[in-house]
Amino acid sequence: MFLRTGYEFLDDFGPFNESAHTTAPWLLSDFQENVWKTQTNQKNANELDWGVRLWNGSLLTDGENEILLRSLKHLLIIGTNGVNEEFATLAPVSQNMRLASTLRLIDYLLINSASLQLVQFGLSAMDADDLKGILNNLASSSLSEDSIYAWQKRVSEYCNGQLSCIKEIEVQRIFSEHPSIELISDDQYEDLKLDIAAADIAKIRAALMKAGMYYGSRNQGFKVNTKRLSEHLYPDTLRGRQTKKSVLEALSFYPSEAPYKREFPGVRVTTGDSETLQDTLYYYYRYILINSGTLATLGLPAPADTDTIKEYIPKITESSRFRSVPSSNLLKLFRSSLAFHVEHGKKILNGFIKVAAYCHDHDIKMCRLPDATFLKIIGPELTRFGVKKLGLSSLRKTKTRTPRKGSRKEYYQRLRANHGLLELVHVYLGCVQLVVGILMARRVDELVTLKTENCLDKTKSWLVFSLAKSTRRALGLRQRESRPIDAIAVEMIEELRRFQKLLKRLGVVDSITDLFATPSPHGHNGLLDCSLHSYNRHLNFVCDYFESDVTAAGERYYVRQHQLRRFFAIMFFYTNSFGELDTLRWMLGHSDVEHVWRYLSECLEPKDIRMAGARYLTDLAIQKRLENYQNFQELLFGEFGTTSFTMVDENRIEDYLMGMLEEGKVRIEPKFFNDENGKSMKVLFIVS
Template sequence: MKAPSNLAFLDEPRLAPAVAFGKASWLLSDFDEPIWIVSLGVEPIHLNWQVVLDDDSYLTDDKNVDLLSGLKYSLIVATRNSLTENANTQSAETLSKKFHAAVGVIDYLLIHARELQLSSAGLEGLSESEMKALLSKLATNASVSESIYDWSIRMTEFSLTVLNEVSDAKIVSVLEANPSMYEISSTQLESNELSIPLDDIPSVRAALYHSGYYDGHRGAGFTVNSIRVSDDIYRNTVRGSMAKPKHEILSFYPLGENYKREMEGVKVTYGGGGGLNETQYRLFYNFLSGMRRLKTIGVPGPDIRILDRVAGYMPELAKSGRFVTVPSGTIFKLFKGAIEFHDELGPLVLEGFCKLARYCHENDIALISLTDKQVVSIVGSDLANHGVKKLGLGCRNSSEVDNSGHENRKGKKGEYFQRLRSNVGLLELVYVYIGAIQFVVGLLMARRIDELLQIPSAEAFDVTKSWLMFMKEKSSTDTYGLRKFDARPIDPLAVDMLSQLISFQEELVNAGFSTEMLTIFAVPSSHGRKVIYPGSKTSMSTCFDFLCDYFESDVNASGRRYYVRQHQLRRVAALLFFHAYGKGSIDTLRWILGHNDIEHAWRYITESTDGASLRGAEAQIIAEKFFTGDVNNYKSLRELMKKHFGTDDVRLVDQESFADRLEHLMSEGVVKFEPVFVPGPHGTEMQILVHVKGA
């Protein structure tokens, strides 16, 4: 492919380092400006360098020019992988990660300015032990809100300070007016990370509320505005005022607890701990390493010998977490439900929403201004017969007849989800259907989530509609930040479902509801606003959650529901194959997959599934056979596992641990999986042979 500017940077005059690193593609301001305006492809970010240091001087004062210049240059260096700006070969996503990591290190230095004597010693005064302490602190938590800003600790201190500043009489008055402040749910207790005594939580809520730190209303509840709090806590930082994770323990709900899912979810990942992994760690280390450039730029920086010693330092890092395996039975249940929803109701739901959109555009009115009776009349009798009675269960209704005001429109949790499964709200059904399509396409295509999210609805297929087009993830190296376009064969079922989403967007554009075609998994506003949002990881998770609650996906032994995610589906296409073509095959699955030729189907699976996901599926299917009584067919493997787990009955071991160990042995070449195709009562079947090295 051609690189941007046709490699014109090769003809550029070589700039002095101070000039070359005095600008960046993302920097919209002059280098010397006290406030930088930064553009990383989204809304502009402001970096305010006018912060107070440990000696009460400002970073922008003339006396601190070397320190300020060193921080600014180091930030630019950290986001570059070449002296020449146009020669950078990184994606926008990688650039953004490097930028935010670098700004995080700068804020760490500013927060600890007093201990580091930053105003007097400057960057050249940073010692080896101080740099290692910085890296060790960053490694303690994957969230910069905790590792850099100590958000939970600082929020605790701030809350108790505000409590002490508000009079007891005012606290009593606020609590009397807001009795829901006394309520603390089990969910809030479970997620609590603050060190505030539980008996003080109601009073803390009242103090923060009185002091103006809450946002919300009676219907949706009240939540602490983290930006407003951060503005007060992190005054002397460049970006400390950005939004932080919500501390749910401080939220209160006058009309009942806010909820998004019916049940607590099974954790999606396990292992890995809460610390940084090596990839994340390297982003932060990149900033310190880049300080080597300061000497050539002409700005004082850390001693190169110290940087050399720090280069070999590696704190204890977290291993990458593993995605929890969703039981095959749960997958089959959701897969069957998604197909049936598509056949019986899905297209009708999208058509009904488009009718509402067209009606509102033609009459210049908002969706939420429609009465329930109008909604039923416009969408038609077919949807009414399926149970549709209103625009949405959770969105506001501003009509004079059905006006909901700011009251809690969802009602009690049990009643809400019963109405969801009775098809009462149209908007919720749109989310269920998009979740169903995500599930089937994600399962059959086994692509990474970012690849699916970036599929343009206007160019999703090739001309034959037999290949899915997408930007390949992790393919931007040496392509100047541009990902490679790739194509993979796509099952006709997935084509049919995605075509519904394409037609949906086309109709919304034609109806005047939307101005352009977006990515294929775009979603309408759940609040009934006149807007369509591009698909995102958040919207994809929301749609998956609606799907799982609608079809009541299984729960584990602890009563937690399996809410699936795309990462967990990447091995599922292979699992479906093993169940569909194994002994005692399921004809329905064969029909769904559309492959009567078993060996052709196997080729499709191996071509569309990466090696790690395929190996994980193979390990899971063998583990399932072990734990359902098929142990004797794998005697050599049983003996190998007995030695590792130290028990004669391997089935006493946790199935997840068994599958993990097996997958490791397969990656090491100790165990080999081999499918064998043989004649059977249902046609050609597959049997699984397991070879153990040396057995």
Template sequence: MHLPPELDFLSPFLIKAKEEYRSACWLLSDFDDPVWRISFEFKTYKELDWRVVLDDGSTLTESRHKQLLDSFKYYLTSCTRISSSFLADAKGQRQQHKRFRAACHIIDLLLINSKRYKLSSHGLGGLTSGNLIEILETIASTPHTTESIYNWTNRAREYCLDLVKRTDSNEISIVLKSLPEIGLITNEQLDDDILGISYDLIPQVRAALYLRNFYHNQVPYGKQPNTFLLAQDIYHDTLRGKSLAKPVHPILCFNSDTSTFKKEYRSAPVKSGQHERMIDNTYYFYRSTLYSLGLLHEIPLPSPPLEALIEAERYMPDLSTLGRFRTVPSDIVFKAVRQAIEFHLDHGQEITKAFCRVALECRKRNISPSSLTHEEVQYLVGQKLASLGVNRLCLSTRVRGSAKSKTRSNVKGKKNEYFENLRRNSGLYELIMVYIGCIQLTIGVLMARRASELYELKAADCLDETETWLMFKNAKSTRHLFGHRRRQARPIEPIAVDMVKTLIRMQKVLQRIGYIRKLKTLFAVPTVTGAPNLTESSVTVYNRNLDMFCDYFETPLNAAGERYYFRQHQMRRFFAMLFFYCGSFAKLDTLQWMLGHADPKHVYHYITESTDGSVLASAKAHYVAEQLHMGNVENYLALAELLKKRHGTEDFNLIDTHDLEDQIQDLLVEGWVEIEPEFFTDHQGHKFKVVARLILTEETA
């Protein structure tokens, strides 16, 4: 329709949908091309190859599938259409790219299941409400689209096992002999393994991948599979999945340096077997993107019936299934806190001063710390630390072995020797990491904050002027703040303040002598390469310090021979746990004074104000589970009777503490039981005891 000049502004509204959606601002190719060039302000354009193999062996670009191909193309261009005024905004462009990725994920999920949905014969018009709901349930099953959409772990496992079968066994044997490191499996790899291949087969799988040139050098794994190349082989039935790299499974990586271990033992599980699901906002985004299939009705092209789309739009799966963090036995944590405090009191000042002397010497001579000989390090750290065992800079840094020798020692060496040297206090840097791990553990238990709130603490401003409050950024407080996090303050125990001030003083000295340009994060550690600097704290550095602490003090092993390596999400509940145990009438040695200075009512009020409900419920459940496990049922008779009815036993020693904790927590969540402190005053002052009350219902009455 030709409009007069004064009505030209109406032209965009008169274009038919079929013509309008043949273009998009990100599409650089002709709509009918079999391979699209696309760009969302990329440095170079990317390709979208529509020549996908369907379940019957045919290709999507064949003439008989033109309607299905056009449906996919129009779906992609239409659901990413954004008004020009919004598109001019950078946020709008990011939103468009996000919608594009989500639509590609949905197309890939349909293509992967093309046989199930009979796409070859029925197209998108054959999708029922049940199919759409199934798609949404699949997407919501995990927060990671590599698993929900692409089933990456299972398909990678099947591919690897099939590759071994297709590879000549003699060639595999040759690789295993020529590269003995290819058979080394570390504790960290065992901890992180979800691939599910028998460990006896892992060396053969690695060799088969190596023979196909699938490995490349990457930090931090050394030789790791190129998942981009693997995806091209595995996901030939997808549009976008074949051109995207996938997460690396650490169990498939290997390193020519056999000293890649980080922990002495495998980690005891920190979470129950339940899987986390997609968060609600992400699910809503995918659901609205799927609903955009209805735009095909405008063109018109086959599309799911409107009734099916509306029913799917109303579907809400369970998005709240979270695995529970396993609680470390309380006696282990209490002992660890005592060890941490004693280590600080005995060695904290000396360790930080020794490091400052090393840094000053390096600044005077304008050399790297790794240039110092073992003898020079022993002299610089002082007699007290030298007698404690310090005889080198770092167990993980290549340094000269002695003043006379020009050779360099091997990194770390054998695993058993490394951890023996760690506990002999041989390395100064390791001793600093252990000490910082002590501080992290103490603050983590006493403050009950999230890990990110702690490892992001700044040495420059983490304490207020009175040095009685810890200042941090709340990890979940960005709402209405444009992504910025609220700064909050919480009271901190004097012993923890003393620890924090020790680290702050160390950094101020390092800044004054020019070793660092500015103050770093509070838990920054010396750079293990021996470079003159501090490595900023991060989740990796934070956890490594805790691991170092656990191996140094040899925290106990569980029945499976796995060590309890502390994590902050486990420690958060122990402030409340500490409160409950201080209410008992058993002696707690060093720990009893921590909460004995205040009215327990006031302390408990602070706990309930500053601790998440789920964390507090977990602490209550764990405390009562341990009491029942030890036979202390006096304050929990009704609860014990209920558990007896449910599980057919009154001998709680027969039930694993973790299982008992889960059962009690379920009762708390379901509203059957409440567990609270009961306060009273006697001749010794304010006291309390923890009791469990059965909440009467029609069923229990």
């Protein structure tokens, strides 16, 4: 028995086209199969098992649920491919985003199938209030594990249930095998997000260990395998049972040492908390629900009121913006990176090449090389520089229970004393990334994917890269673009190219790969392809090695490429106003300030330039240099009630000004004119 769908008039137009929405570029299986193979941007196909356990105990693939199964299969294809296949030619990574979003929405429907009456009536049971309620729930959190999967709640219930599944004698045996399982840090107590008693944490860890839910080692610590746990917690889902969730840090334990990857907590790099769903994901979900009505054209029950949500928008967040880093701090990092390249870059890379070649020739793992042999190989120049071992966190040649990295304080003291060769290579890679990132103002994925062999043209004056956001209607293929690049950046890139060519010639690596390919921090042989994770790790090393500024709250500025892109624009405002425009012209290879502005406009989006202007004026306010900006002074006085802006949190000033700019109440524009010095510029602050 079906509810009325509202599409009964279609019965007069002949038989339904049951073959529609049964194929897709990413679907490698026949529509009728109950286990699908899907592949978008993955190297290997994923398996999608439709045998989901429903609330009444039946499987989705049982004969009694055939209508619901077909409906959800079609909905997955409609949501990912588009109702008119308008998304079929998207790049694989974009297809994957739509596929994942549609699967998450289907998981929501399955988890709530009892209250939505899907088993009895299919999707036709959902009315306008149900559709809006679904969108409200999906928009309630930026994390699907909260809005869809109730991760913390299900984990808490599972943990409390496991307490009754383990005997005291088993608990004591596990405690004796893993003494550190009983150690709970103050941070773990303070950040406990699970609904479990703090006194039960150690016993719950033992119960999870008995259940086989941990992975790790003595050196790296033990953490709950969230993917394995999800298989137990989400039998009523398609995607949720296959995916990792956020780390359950309160349940982690560390026999050797607590993990750390940075010297200080990081200053938040984006604005806002993103507590609710970002607009892009919300529109994906709304599109799927709106077009679920298409199921009626396939002879399947469908919601009748999808038109009511075409313009429906609950409270959602705009995409977070990257905060600007103080200009003086970035200039310090820029200067230090250049000096590090000139003074130490070649000898550091040469040291790694010597060690890697020796280990390759003698068939030895780098991490097994004795320290005495290592020091002999690298030579006196690097030992005088401070190098004492292969890496501060590399694996040791003998089994030992002593911590590899030591305390956080000791590790970063040794890092800046140049004790570890691998860390110095990572610092140098970060130096190249920072300089190239500032000078070229490219998107991070354009730099992560730079290829060593062809990232420079034959004249070595142009950077060649795959343009980001250029794959729409191009079957996922990016456009190749080139932009002028300064000589110092070319020199640094050429050093990395020499590095990889020598490693290949000596047989250490089989092929030349990504420009920012990196040695393993654990001391494994060869190089690892560049990833966003390793790219950001190199930048972290730069910030800790050169001691990027630390705020009064004890947080360090760890820069990201998007902030370097904006700094490129900030420099435009700064160099002109502070009389150093020739510096920026030299960096960019332009002779005319208006050409520089045109280049900025081509490289950056308008919001980036607005944020650069906001940061520039914020710095002027903090530095008491607003004598030429009376309107701006009056605005700040009206908002903060003071003319001494050094007493105001600079982030508050910047956020206030960005809000005014985005609402169109003020504008920051350059004004070009000719004077005795040729083409000049003034920065105007205009109140609408």
